[in-house]
Amino acid sequence: MEYKIEAHRIMSMSLGKIYNSRIQRGGIKLHKNLLVSLVLRSARHIYLSQYYSGMCLSTQQVVSQQEEREWREGEYMDLNQDKCISIAPDHLTGAPAEDAPVQLKDNGPSAVANEESDDVDIDTIPQTNCTTKLESPDLHYASEGSETPPEASENTDITTDYVTVISSKCNSDKESPIDGQISRTFLGDKSDILQAHRSCANRKRTSENLELQPTKRTKISAQSAYFDADSNEVCEEMDTGNVTSLITIFGSSFSGLLSKDTAQSGSEAADSGLGQVCDQMLKIPNPWTTAIVAF
Amino acid sequence: MGEDTESSKINHSFLRDYVTEADVISTVEFNQTGHLLATGDKGGRVVIFQRETESKGEAEDVGEAGGESGEYNVYSTFQSHEPDFDYLKSLEIEEKINKIRWLPQQNAAHFLLSTNDKTIKLWKVSERDKRPEGYNLKDEEGRIKDIATVTSLQVPVLKPTDLMVEVRPRRVFSNGHTYHVNSISVNSDGETYLSADDLRINMWNLGITDRSFNIVDIKPANMEELTEVITSAEFHPQHCHLFVYSSSKGTLRLCDMRAGALCDRHTKLFEEPEDPGSRSFFSEIISSVSDVKFSHSGRYLLTRDYLTTKVWDLHMEKGPVETYQVHEYLRSKLCSLYENDCIFDKFECVWNSSDSVIMTGAYNSFFRMFDRETGKGVTLEAWRETSKPRAVLRTRRVYSGGKRRRGDVGVDSLDFTKKILHMAWHPAENIIAIAATNNLYIFQDRVNPETHGQ
Numbered sequence: 147m148e149y150k151i152e153a154h155r156i157m158s159m160s161l162g163k164i165y166n167s168r169i170q171r172g173g174i175k176l177h178k179n180l181l182v183s184l185v186l187r188s189a190r191h192i193y194l195s196q197y198y199s200g201m202c203l204s205t206q207q208v209v210s211q212q213e214e215r216e217w218r219e220g221e222y223m224d225l226n227q228d229k230c231i232s233i234a235p236d237h238l239t240g241a242p243a244e245d246a247p248v249q250l251k252d253n254g255p256s257a258v259a260n261e262e263s264d265d266v267d268i269d270t271i272p273q274t275n276c277t278t279k280l281e282s283p284d285l286h287y288a289s290e291g292s293e294t295p296p297e298a299s300e301n302t303d304i305t306t307d308y309v310t311v312i313s314s315k316c317n318s319d320k321e322s323p324i325d326g327q328i329s330r331t332f333l334g335d336k337s338d339i340l341q342a343h344r345s346c347a348n349r350k351r352t353s354e355n356l357e358l359q360p361t362k363r364t365k366i367s368a369q370s371a372y373f374d375a376d377s378n379e380v381c382e383e384m385d386t387g388n389v390t391s392l393i394t395i396f397g398s399s400f401s402g403l404l405s406k407d408t409a410q411s412g413s414e415a416a417d418s419g420l421g422q423v424c425d426q427m428l429k430i431p432n433p434w435t436t437a438i439v440a441f
Numbered sequence: 442m443g444e445d446t447e448s449s450k451i452n453h454s455f456l457r458d459y460v461t462e463a464d465v466i467s468t469v470e471f472n473q474t475g476h477l478l479a480t481g482d483k484g485g486r487v488v489i490f491q492r493e494t495e496s497k498g499e500a501e502d503v504g505e506a507g508g509e510s511g512e513y514n515v516y517s518t519f520q521s522h523e524p525d526f527d528y529l530k531s532l533e534i535e536e537k538i539n540k541i542r543w544l545p546q547q548n549a550a551h552f553l554l555s556t557n558d559k560t561i562k563l564w565k566v567s568e569r570d571k572r573p574e575g576y577n578l579k580d581e582e583g584r585i586k587d588i589a590t591v592t593s594l595q596v597p598v599l600k601p602t603d604l605m606v607e608v609r610p611r612r613v614f615s616n617g618h619t620y621h622v623n624s625i626s627v628n629s630d631g632e633t634y635l636s637a638d639d640l641r642i643n644m645w646n647l648g649i650t651d652r653s654f655n656i657v658d659i660k661p662a663n664m665e666e667l668t669e670v671i672t673s674a675e676f677h678p679q680h681c682h683l684f685v686y687s688s689s690k691g692t693l694r695l696c697d698m699r700a701g702a703l704c705d706r707h708t709k710l711f712e713e714p715e716d717p718g719s720r721s722f723f724s725e726i727i728s729s730v731s732d733v734k735f736s737h738s739g740r741y742l743l744t745r746d747y748l749t750t751k752v753w754d755l756h757m758e759k760g761p762v763e764t765y766q767v768h769e770y771l772r773s774k775l776c777s778l779y780e781n782d783c784i785f786d787k788f789e790c791v792w793n794s795s796d797s798v799i800m801t802g803a804y805n806s807f808f809r810m811f812d813r814e815t816g817k818g819v820t821l822e823a824w825r826e827t828s829k830p831r832a833v834l835r836t837r838r839v840y841s842g843g844k845r846r847r848g849d850v851g852v853d854s855l856d857f858t859k860k861i862l863h864m865a866w867h868p869a870e871n872i873i874a875i876a877a878t879n880n881l882y883i884f885q886d887r888v889n890p891e892t893h894g895q
Contacts, residue, residue, distance in 0.1 A: 171535060172535035173532035185726065185779065188725075189722055
């Protein structure tokens, strides 16, 4: 447990450092930012692996209900624009699902938002968390990862990075005011959204985090965790424009590190979809395995 | 450092403990004879100190050879680099002097290279202590004489005058680097030098400023795959075709320029396998090598990472031959050091003239010396309160458990703002120059002024 708190704290610090490095005199120092991003990656990995181990142990029902709530507030959405994972409040009460089952590839509360039936959703959510691999007939994310539940490390690998919160047009169909907010917030084409998702999502989550129970807060994606109540200012300052320019300044190098941490590698994800993102993450097994060995 | 009027115009963005940021010394270097000592600071200024020569009478009384008293006095000061601006990227370029390297002396003048993040400059330091007098066409003040008043001709003669030290820029090597230059090193051939930034190393000819050869390029095609950067580079002291560069991953690469024009493929890779038991969040940061130095013999390499300093044998790639713990008591405090950015501090390390002692800096104005023969280390302090002229430095100790002695400093009471990052050791004698923030300390070993052995 201490590792999780420590990892969370380190992640917040690292992001603060990366952000501050943009405004300091003399330009961005490549060496320092490389080191900070490595620390960020390790901390994030530990945080998520702790998170997942915690997830599997908790009661499914309790988890599922809480997750539903988190989902609603955390606006997780599928990369695939046609599917909306964000679950409206009605969803809990049995509103019909809009789309086919969606797969969430995400470190967040749930892997699957199966919108076919609420009951099914609720039941499957905790399970998929543990197994990670979003088993959805329609979507094939990270097919590599779809293996076995015991492969916790792989799961972490695959789900860690990406949450691409995409504002999808289906949001507008939702009745939930929060979803409505989401759709209003995320505008623009997919690539912008992909780049901006993190900051926007975090901004929203920041305010919503406070409403959640403290324990639940840790279950929200790492991205949102970065910007908890303590680092609100950082979150608010990082609007879309800043994130985009941050990526540009780094020459889309650290954008890989940053966006991978958050959710996708910018244009690549935009172009090719989640599947490719997963592939990219899987191509870099070493940092993950090393961190796993360490802890 | 003496330039009061200049410092008031430079960088008053913040003051800490009455130290102007611009006065913080950022590099220290002796020349090849040790007669001159150059320091560079964050304000872009270079101050050169010269060792005073005693008169012959005093030297005989004291019994020292060479007639040098060991006192260094200011010889010259000049503004090497100014703050610059990259308009294309909208980035400010700091004027901080990252490194100074002296060229071997070939005539009466001295040459040194100084670099900031982007531009390297070659400076000529020359003395003038005579001036011609007795011109026919000009009068004493330099005004042109009316020819009608010239009734006789005279031959101008050189008359002694007050010593003037002139420093002039002779070359400016610009636009060679996209990333921040972290090191320069003059080749033993006396004609070329290398400059290293985070991802590339260029070789320049001292006489040609508009071209350089790129000899190492570790920039990946896709910057997202970047995993390591170059942190330091140096030419071999004797072999003009060999150089070494260190990386942020803790590896050293020895490259031979005879192998090819581009030395991306190393000749030797020096890497110590990581100890899995000591892994933490910050393992990568503390393994990053901040400085690498060839020994004077050219046989060994000295490296510094955050907690240790290591000696490597060029003939053995699989690990260092000696490892010295500089401040192991900080290992449990890495998270706090990460928070206050101290974990990113880049300490330098130096050899003594006979390669028997190595020295590096630490926090709280402490610096450490390790005797390679005995393996023992001492901690010394560079602090005004305790260092009166001619006082003997006493050793200090950091208490981190076990028996505490009087005078020990606790780990938690270390002052992390007082860090000794830059230092230099005289090439022939036991004289060291330590830069502590904005102060320069010069210590001399009176007991063994000359280095014996090897």
